[in-house]
Amino acid sequence: MRAEVQTFVADGLLPDDDGDEGEIERRVRQLEAIRRPVTTEEAHALATCFGPDDCFGVAWSLVHLIETAPGPLPSVTRPGPNSDDWQHTLWSRWGV
Template identity: 70%
Template sequence: MRSEVRTFVADGPLPDWDASEEEIDRRARQLTAISRPVTPEEAAALATCFGPDDCYGVAWTLVHVIETAPGPVPQVDPPGPGAGDWAEVLRGRWGG
């Protein structure tokens, strides 16, 4: 797994709308630093990083990065408390 993906995943779920503008911008920059396409393994790891809301659109960017993985992506458990909607988005898009 590439270092940019490891860094993003290590920082955990995306913050919610109450986070500071600096924190949201930092996470968006981290996501932008990940070159596409991602591997299926990286996509599965990134899928654990959804937070409770769309984080001012950053969550949709995360969906699009995950979707660049070629072929089937491994089954993903729900991303975490309150993030079940994002797991459903991914399952729907992955045909799962």
């Protein structure tokens, strides 16, 4: 896994819309530093980084980055009833 992806994933979930502006800008820069396409492994790791809301659209940028992986992504399981909206969004968009 590339260092840029590892850094993004290590910083955890995206902040919510009430998050610090500097933190949101930093995460955007991290996301923009990841060259496309991502690998399947990277896509799975990135899919763990969604926060509670769309983070001023940053979450949609993350969805589009994940979608650059060769797909449909293997070993993706159907989200359970307690899964967040982003996992359901990825499930439906990956077409599995």
